[in-house]
Amino acid sequence: MSYTALYRKYRPLTFDDVIGQNHITETLINQLKTGRIGHAYLFTGSRGTGKTTCAKIFARAVNCLNPENGSPCGKCKVCKALGSAGDIDIMEIDAASNNRVDEVREIRERVKYPPVNGKYKVYIIDEVHMLTDSAFNALLKTLEEPPEFVIFILATTEAHKLPATILSRCMRFDFRLVSAELLTENIKKIFNAEGKKYDDEAVRFIAGAGEGSVRDSLSIADMCLSRSAGKLTLGDVLDVLGAADRGKIRALTKSILAGDARDILIKIDELTSLGKSVSRIAKDVLLCARDLLAVKTGAESLVIDTEENLVELRTLAENCDGDALGCVIRLLSSVDAELRYSVSPKIVLETACLRAGKLVSDDTAALGARITRLENRIEQLIENGVSAKPQAQEATATPVPEPTPDNSSVWGRLITYFRKNGPMSLYSLLCNTHNVDLDGGVLKITPESDAEYLQFSDPEVSDLIVRALSVLGANVKTEIIKQQGKPDMDTEIDRIKKMMAGGKAKLNITR
Ligand SMILES: [Zn+2]
Numbered sequence: 001m002s003y004t005a006l007y008r009k010y011r012p013l014t015f016d017d018v019i020g021q022n023h024i025t026e027t028l029i030n031q032l033k034t035g036r037i038g039h040a041y042l043f044t045g046s047r048g049t050g051k052t053t054c055a056k057i058f059a060r061a062v063n064c065l066n067p068e069n070g071s072p073c074g075k076c077k078v079c080k081a082l083g084s085a086g087d088i089d090i091m092e093i094d095a096a097s098n099n100r101v102d103e104v105r106e107i108r109e110r111v112k113y114p115p116v117n118g119k120y121k122v123y124i125i126d127e128v129h130m131l132t133d134s135a136f137n138a139l140l141k142t143l144e145e146p147p148e149f150v151i152f153i154l155a156t157t158e159a160h161k162l163p164a165t166i167l168s169r170c171m172r173f174d175f176r177l178v179s180a181e182l183l184t185e186n187i188k189k190i191f192n193a194e195g196k197k198y199d200d201e202a203v204r205f206i207a208g209a210g211e212g213s214v215r216d217s218l219s220i221a222d223m224c225l226s227r228s229a230g231k232l233t234l235g236d237v238l239d240v241l242g243a244a245d246r247g248k249i250r251a252l253t254k255s256i257l258a259g260d261a262r263d264i265l266i267k268i269d270e271l272t273s274l275g276k277s278v279s280r281i282a283k284d285v286l287l288c289a290r291d292l293l294a295v296k297t298g299a300e301s302l303v304i305d306t307e308e309n310l311v312e313l314r315t316l317a318e319n320c321d322g323d324a325l326g327c328v329i330r331l332l333s334s335v336d337a338e339l340r341y342s343v344s345p346k347i348v349l350e351t352a353c354l355r356a357g358k359l360v361s362d363d364t365a366a367l368g369a370r371i372t373r374l375e376n377r378i379e380q381l382i383e384n385g386v387s388a389k390p391q392a393q394e395a396t397a398t399p400v401p402e403p404t405p406d407n408s409s410v411w412g413r414l415i416t417y418f419r420k421n422g423p424m425s426l427y428s429l430l431c432n433t434h435n436v437d438l439d440g441g442v443l444k445i446t447p448e449s450d451a452e453y454l455q456f457s458d459p460e461v462s463d464l465i466v467r468a469l470s471v472l473g474a475n476v477k478t479e480i481i482k483q484q485g486k487p488d489m490d491t492e493i494d495r496i497k498k499m500m501a502g503g504k505a506k507l508n509i510t511r
Contacts, residue, residue, distance in 0.1 A: 006225070007218040010190050011053055014071035018050050018057070019186055019214055020178035025054065027173070029070030032061050037120075038171045039146045044159035045175025048215030052092075054175075055124045055153040059090045062151065063118025081117040089115040090122045095130040104131065104138040111142060111150045121150050128154040129161035136163050143169045177212025180204070186214065187221050197231040205237050205304045234306055245274065246309060249284040250316065252353070253292070256285070256328055257320045259357040261451045268350055278345040282335040282352065289328040292317045296325070324358075331356040341422030344460050348425040354451045410443060410474050411436045417468045426464060429455055438476065443469075446481040456480045 012018045015025040024043075031037055041058075043051040060072035064079050072079050082090055093107070107123060115121040125131075131139065143152060143166065154170060156162065184207040191198050206224065210217025220241065228236040238246065248271055255263035271281050294302045295310075295317040303310065331352045342348045411430075418427035433456075435446040447453040455461060457480055465478055 005219070006190055006194075006222045007048075007215050010193075010218070012050075013057065013074060014068070015054070015057055015061075016069070016071060018054060020182045021050050021054065021175055024173045024175065028054065028058055028061075032058075032067060032070045037062060037151065039151055040143050040170040041151070041153045042159065042162075042167065042170035042172045043153060043155045043175060044172065045157070046177055046212060047157055048210075048213030048217075049175040049178060050214060051155040051175055052124065052126060054173075055122075055155055056090070056092075058153065059120075059122035059124065059151070062120045062122065063089065063115075078118045087117065089117050089120070090124070092124045092126065094126045095135075096127045099130045099132050099135055101132060101134040101138050104135040104142075108138060108142045111147055114147075114149050119149065122153065123150070124153045124155065126155050127157070128166075129156045129158045133163075136166060140165055140169070178210075178214055179212075180207045180210075183207035183210050183212075183214065183217045187217060190218070190221065191232075194225070196225060199231065199233050201304050202232045202234045202237045205234055208304060209237075209241055234304065238306075245271065245276065246284075246288075246305075247312075248274075249281070249288050250309075250312060252281075253285050253288045253328070254316060256353050256357040257316075257324050259359055261354060261357065261359045261449070264353045264357055264359075265350060265451070265454065268346070268353065272346060278349045279336055279339055282332050282339075282349055285353070286329060286332040288313075289325050289332065292320065293322065293325045293329070296320075296322060327358070328356040338424045341424050342426075343423055343464070344425065344458065347429075347455055347458060347461065348423070350451070351425050351429065351455065359449065359451055410438060410469075410472075410476060413472050413474070414465070414468055417472060418464075421468075423464070426461060429461075441476050443476045443478045444481055445478060446483055448483065450483075453480065453482050 015029055018025050041055075043055055045051055057071060060079060060082050061067055061070060063082060064072040065076040066073045072082075074083075081087060091107075093103075111121065111123070113121075125139075140163075142150075146152065152170075154162075154166070159167070159172070184204055187203050187206055188198075191203065202224070206220045207217055209220055220237075223240045224232055224237055227240050248267070252264065252267040252271065255267055268281065272278065291303045291305065291313055294300060295313050300310070303313065305313065335348055335352045338348045338352075339345050415427065415430045418424075418430055429452060432452065433445060433447055435448060437444045437446075445456060447456050462478065462480070469476060469478070
């Protein structure tokens, strides 16, 4: 007997069974009851939140002869015909594989013919943002004057990629991520129906890992079912999710919190060479930091983990500070978005981790931390008899040498180029680099830390820079120069001076 995925097996057939989208199902039911049905709908939201499921229910409901509270009855002859294999009244089209203009033209040809079984022909176009421009234009013509008996339901995870002309023709419904609570309930219901025994924490962990997606949570539940014969434990779930490296993730988080650049880069390398994806690593570090914060703030009950892992977390939580954790969470949660525009995912992760470790800085939090460190060092120097005289508010900021026009224009244009075209990681790396000189047709870049030097030395990065320079028509070569033996203190002071220049804060440090 072939196995049907849980997600398909338990796919809701009525609006009542759809999870966590009441704001949408109620409106749709209302439209069906009052007969105020539109010709074009846009269902948008994250994957696995019920867009296609609702589209299918709606498509059957508009045709059902005896709808029950707005949902298809499943018993009448139309419901039966629509459910059969040969049905052509409800067409589901995957725009990812049928994105060309010819295919949309074919739809336009076919919409002329009235439905065979029910009142309406319904076209469900999945991943509609994947259509080409000309296909969108063809679709728009159909949306402008659809035959009375045709309904289009466009589904997409990325509504912002749709042309405004299409958006304005559609009734839009935004599907929300489903709460972990509802996902937990749903998984339990299904496990009970399947006769599967489980530990509560195991199911809660699956729901959390589903991240708001019914489909994802059920896919994980599926894997768990096939891997564990007896009662499902949290350990089983962690194994299935490839989360056996929790120790390694915790170690990486620890290095970030300790601000150890070398360790961070080594640990990331270890994890990626184990085949873990960059976005998975970022997510796991994020979860680890979040768990640490929960433990630290006395909300340990929110952490779903084995007792043995909890012991480790408690020790680590005791030895780190809340602000640092906040910094890790903030920076790591932006990694996913940055990855979309990046050709060097590993660099994005490294930069975020180094930044979270306050080793590379481009923000006020890190600047604050650096100033504190600097102040401490100055105090030490004063104790050792070195003169350090902070000046009052009216003191002027230390002048920073103006870059030569040529230099600033090439570098500035390069920065603008990456801001527009991405990758964002490279853009922020460039923004952090102030020591740049144009010398006889050579752009000499001196990164300010070893970590940044390593990033600039990545062949992929230099390749991107060379390509950007040629796009910009700048006939210059680049040279990456390693900062030589400059004492840490000087580097720190220089960097802070540069950051302060032009800013509101004023600081003058005399040595
Ligand atoms: Zn029916």
